[in-house]
Amino acid sequence: MTAIATTAPMMGATTGPRIRLFLLQALAELRGHLRAPDFAAATIALPIVLYFIFGAPRATEPLPGGGTVGQFTLVGFAIYGVLSVVLFGLGETVASERGRGYVRLVRVTPLPVAAYFGAKLVFAALASALIVALLGVAGALTGAGMPLDRWIAVAGLLAIGGLALAPIGFLVGFLSRPSGAGAVALLLLFPLALAAGTFMRIDQLPAVLRQVAQFTPTYHLAELARWEAGFSPTAQPLVDVAWVLAGAAVAAVIVVATYRRLVGRQFA
């Protein structure tokens, strides 16, 4: 009861405490995830391991459209990593925190719900950047020939652009059963990664799939990343940016509407 006298009132008035609150929230997300060995293994380490299996053996081999196999697969697994962060780090986590009643507990505090979910976006961006950075090291070790400045640009693009995929993660978190969220995430991960050319080049896909892929956000994000990495003959950067942004905007509206619709039931 004495502590209150020493603390200045700062309810929503100044930006300092708000920034601190937001940073603490993002830090809690990072700590929670990085201390969980299953998350570190499945989300951070797996894309790097997959690169070593599928990309590294032929890393230096040139591709007809420019770039090397190493460069191509690096971008593919970077997108795969960002997708896992979004689907597991956001989607599965939100579903589980919802199921355990944690979101409800947060709702009775004055923390704005937007800050709670917003901090998860900061976490997603940082985790994505970490995965892309580790892939860059793996690429350098295996002679993929990716220039450093290009790869830094790709890391930045995917950390920010990965947020465009975040609404998919939140929808998984809001709509799937907590025990089923992992399976739903996995079901989405594979086709979305396929559309990004993670497992094989898009032009090697059957015609139908190639058409469908062009309606996914991961296809356009991958095109952008490869364009930025300097070896995508098919990329149309402005079209791709428009696709990613428009898709994210529409999905974000759906996420907010879904939350509002469910808040009195799923989060109470």
Place this chain on the structure above:
Amino acid sequence: MTIASLAGSARFDAAPAFPVTSAPVVELSGATKRYGAVEALRGIDLVIQPGEITAILGPNGAGKTTALSLILGLRQPTSGTVRLLGLPPEHPEARARVGAMLQESGVPPMLTVAELVELFSSYYPAPRAAADVIAAAGLGGLERRRAGQLSGGQRQRLYFALALCGDPELVVLDEPTTGLDVESRRKFWGVIGDLAAGGTTILFATHLLEEADALATRIVVIDHGRIVRDGTPAEVKALAGGKTIRVRADLDPAVVGSWPGVSRVERVGARWEIVTTDGEGVLRRLFAGTAHVEEITVEERALETAFLDLVKENN
């Protein structure tokens, strides 16, 4: 707002950070809540004043958690109104002045006790000192322990600590000792008792008459979504509880039934079952005037049975 209302509370003198209102801490009027075809609350009127330690007592499914969800703004009433500190419950300022401990609020298991207290403190405009919160919840020495590694009793006290982070005027606890063993439960009661002694208004739900009796200054009994009793623990116990005496004896049920406080005398197998609010008086009379008194047991009436009577009486 008056000078008198300001002077009434040292808390406001120390920190006039919030507008001081003379509104009740909690005010439900005609609150109902329907889930599909189920009527969880059928019109609750409840006013809680500052400083009251109120237990909402009722069997499972009576509507306790629903009532608390309305008060905390987690759910909207189907009809009627809810005010928390004179504000709509979801108002950020109401949230800033209330702390809550809910059933099943699995915090991120990888974070430590100290990290969670720091995190939750950052949500509030005028948080209580972290060391103070940890001491008040009896978590000293566990600061560096991860939430996922705590025992059941320790975890409940962590949730209690998180409810205290904002230095709240009202603390709401939903079945705070469910699943705890006797020792952890008693320890938890001690912690709540200390908080109550400091002047914080407390509202808690429980299905244990013993718990309501141990902590509360006022017990609100609800059943099937309605308030069926509202009074001091002594009043409610007299009405709802009392004792069941089982005895093998040659007695006349009509005579025993007329003794003060006896509400029922019934033959069950070889023994008589006497329900009374005055256990000592009945025992004294039994020994004084009855032949062959054998195999006496006296027990507090189970709440579930007491409820059956209460509800029967109300219908």
